[in-house]
Amino acid sequence: MRNSIPSWLRVTLLFFLVFALMEYFIDSGEQPAFIAFPITQFFLLMVLLLLIAIELILKSIENIMYQTLTEEGKVRYEEAKSKPWEWAWGKRMYLKLLGSRPIEEEGEIILDHNYDGIKELDNRLPPWWVYMFYATIVFGLVYLVRFHIFDDYDQASEFEQEMELARAAVEEYKRTAKDLVDASTVELLTDASDLNAGETIFNTNCAVCHKTDGGGSIGPNLTDSYWILGGGIKNIFNTISEGGRDGKGMVAWKSSLKPSEIAQVASYVMGMEGTNPPDAKAPEGDLYVNPDAPAEGAEGDTDATEVEVIETDTPVMPEEAETGE
Numbered sequence: 001m002r003n004s005i006p007s008w009l010r011v012t013l014l015f016f017l018v019f020a021l022m023e024y025f026i027d028s029g030e031q032p033a034f035i036a037f038p039i040t041q042f043f044l045l046m047v048l049l050l051l052i053a054i055e056l057i058l059k060s061i062e063n064i065m066y067q068t069l070t071e072e073g074k075v076r077y078e079e080a081k082s083k084p085w086e087w088a089w090g091k092r093m094y095l096k097l098l099g100s101r102p103i104e105e106e107g108e109i110i111l112d113h114n115y116d117g118i119k120e121l122d123n124r125l126p127p128w129w130v131y132m133f134y135a136t137i138v139f140g141l142v143y144l145v146r147f148h149i150f151d152d153y154d155q156a157s158e159f160e161q162e163m164e165l166a167r168a169a170v171e172e173y174k175r176t177a178k179d180l181v182d183a184s185t186v187e188l189l190t191d192a193s194d195l196n197a198g199e200t201i202f203n204t205n206c207a208v209c210h211k212t213d214g215g216g217s218i219g220p221n222l223t224d225s226y227w228i229l230g231g232g233i234k235n236i237f238n239t240i241s242e243g244g245r246d247g248k249g250m251v252a253w254k255s256s257l258k259p260s261e262i263a264q265v266a267s268y269v270m271g272m273e274g275t276n277p278p279d280a281k282a283p284e285g286d287l288y289v290n291p292d293a294p295a296e297g298a299e300g301d302t303d304a305t306e307v308e309v310i311e312t313d314t315p316v317m318p319e320e321a322e323t324g325e
């Protein structure tokens with residue numbers, strides 16, 4: 001048996017291979033698997049012992065076989081073993097691709113001119129170079145046909161595709177990182193789960209002052225269209241997050257509620273508008289008209305002209321004023 005790698009190296013390599021495979025396949029989150037699951041340390045120890053045992057067994061088998069050899073056999077075995085290992089196929093391939101002629105044969109390929117003692121050999125092009133050259137020709141043909149004859153995708157559409165993927169990734173990130181919202185980026189949430197969460201937050205934290213139905217007691221009525229501190233999701237988010245005017249009793253909730261929770265409760269509060277609960281407090285503050293409302297009214301029609309926008313604007317105002325009374 002020809003031994004190319006010393007046994008201690010073989011054991012170490014195999015051990016770390018098993019180790020790496022284990023780390024790769026066991027999903028252990030942030031921590032490496034052998035810390036997250038201590039049982040794997042035991043497993044690794046077993047692997048190590050097993051590898052050493054296999055090495056020892058192989059050694060002793062080799063030893064026994066050696067003892068059974070004749071003297072002549074022993075000599076031949078020693079010889080074979082001491083011969084340095086070489087990768088015969090790799091070496092042959094390397095020489096073939098190099099394609100150079102041995103120095104002894106140079107006489108056959110020398111050209112018969114001679115410039116001040118400088119001679120030239122008529123070597124064949126090295127095969128590795130020739131094959132690569134052929135490969136570029138094939139590549140060029142495929143490229144030509146694909147992009148200049150059949151007009152496959154171009155850089156612009158490739159760019160668009162990548163941007164599309166990136167946008168999807170950003171969406172995904174925003175969806176999972178809801179706490180990134182602040183008063184400037186918050187959007188009205190409409191998912192039932194968000195609104196239910198908002199209701200729970202409202203009933204535990206806010207109902208004492210605003211009443212469960214939002215009609216208001218210590219705090220103002222939240223169900224009308226009049227807002228002291230500004231209506232619309234962004235203002236309401238801001239009020240809840242930063243609190244009301246000093247000394248009025250509405251504290252800043254940003255220290256006890258997460259941004260995502262403030263967005264939920266703000267969306268729930270928005271949903272209360274127009275519910276007209278019994279015994280509600282009189283409206284306080286100013287009528288809030290959503291500056292985005294005209295744009296929303298024209299949303300279905302993307303070609304809306306300026307005139308149309310103004311038209312949708314006018315009927316909204318008196319209507320809202322009526323509900324506010």
Ligand code: HEC
Nearest residue numbers: 205206209218219220227228229230239244245248249250
């Ligand atoms: C201790 C009583 C109290 C609690 C609890 C309280 N609020 Fe208020 N809230 C007030 C008062 C008082 C005001 C008026 C502040 C002002 O005039 O500056 C107010 C104002 C508001 C406003 C603005 C109303 C407007 O007209 O602009 C919103 C929105 C609001 N509260 C929502 C909430 C939410 C959501 C919670 C629960 C997370 C909450 N409040 C908890 C007392 C309270």
